[in-house]
Amino acid sequence: MISKAVDLGIRYTRIGDNWNRITRLRDKKERLERLGMRPVINVMYSVSARHTDEYFIERARQAAAIQPFRICFKDVGGLLTPERTRELVPKLLAETGDIPWEFHGHCNNGLGPLNALEAVKAGVQYVHTAVPPLANGNSQPSVFNVARNLRALGYDAPLDLEALQPASDHLRAVARQEGFPEGQPVEYSERQYTHQIPGGMISNLVYQLQQAGLGDRIEETLEEAAQVRADFGYPIMVTPLSQFVGSQAAINVILGERYKQVSDDVIHYAWGRHGGDEAIAGMDPEVRAKILDRPRARELEHFEVPEPTLRELRQRYGESTSDEELILRAIVGDDAAEVVRAASARHAGADGRPLVELLREL
Known part of the structure; x- marks a missing residue:
């Protein structure tokens, strides 16, 4: 799968461990590099008695020792606050030399856009965002909001926001056609x-x-x-x-x-x-x-996770199956390719725009 992604032009990937066992990622990082990928190591944030400043600082040190392309501080639960971001992120960056950092924060608690700004102020160079209507809610903050706020603070955000607007319009049209929720900012909840x-x-x-x-x-x-x-x-x-x-x-x-x-x-x-x-x-x-x-x-005491070989997958799905479809079926499920084809046919006209938009123009 990684080789195919590289062939298609993808050069960056983030890797991590659900328990922040960073030292276990060295072999994976080196394998990815041999395949042409530039790995970014995730250091994941959490809140509990065991997740102290020293805990995260040690994980940052371990990530730097692997010498990745970049390190990503990942707040998947949307648990950071602006105050905690200001307090913790500079300590992490101080332990990792000149390795660039990324920031990945969710908006579950309404603070994602503010945390992104604080991360940049602390020295983070890359911030993950999302294109509305896939932004906010439980997702990342809006690319439009973060870029405009960074510019207002005097930072360079080299993005062509006008070029992104058609993508946002397309996704919004699909969401409304299908009745999908559109991401909205959420209220803060201490719970x-x-x-x-x-x-x-x-x-x-x-x-x-x-x-x-x-x-x-x-x-x-x-x-x-x-x-x-x-x-x-x-x-x-x-x-x-x-x-x-x-x-x-x-x-x-x-x-x-x-x-x-x-x-x-x-x-x-x-x-x-x-x-x-x-x-x-x-x-x-x-x-x-x-x-x-x-x-x-x-x-289940001695259960082993099945790990089929590429040859076995070819035998299951057919020798003529394309690499892309093989990967889709093996990872997502046997009916994944059909679901994707049906969705593509339903949502796009000949020029790739949502069918509902074309009908309105007619």
Whole structure:
């Protein structure tokens, strides 16, 4: 897949570890470089008693020791505040010499645009943004907003915003045609720092509870998520760990008992397959014992993740299948290619504009 991406002109990729085990990324970084990629190492932010300044400073040092193309400070949960950004980011940059930094912050708590500005003030050279209507909400801040604010502060933001406007118009037309939500700024919520469930997951939890006739218990579920995260050793709430925590919280509330029923993913987590010894050491011993004291856990004790070879994938999907379609099917799912084709046909006319726009002009 990486070789194909390089062939298509992609030269940069970000890599990370869900537990910030940065030293484990050296081999991956070197393999990517041999294939023609320039790897950016993620250092992910989180909030808990174990995620101290020294914790992040040490991860920054470890990232710099690998000598990556760049380092990215990643706030996937939207948990940073402008004050915390001003306090922490300069300390990280001070440990990494002349390696450039990127900043990746979500807007879950309404502070993403402000945090981006503070990161630049601290010395970060690259800020991740999104094109509306895919900006704000639980996404990154709007590229238009951040660029204009940086220019107002006297920084050079070498972007042609006018060239981006057609892309924004196209995405907005598709969203309205399909009834998709358009990203909007969200209000600040102090409770975000307790449960740390990403905003996009909350709607999934509401659906799970509604299916069980408990749609009015979302607040209880969010409180339970904070307890589950503590029981699991305070994992960083990033995919897939945040899904494990949130789904287990919903199961606990639905059944009225903690860990009476658990998913296979939670069992794999308890066996150390999503964090290794660090995840096991951080878990509440009694909770881990309860999760593993069931027949299904014993069945999965020696489970190995299937890793099909390229030859096996060719045999499954056909020798004539293009590289792009093979990658899509292998990673996303067997029906992924058909979904993409159907969506492309539905949304675009002959010149690539949304069909609804062409009809209006006719």
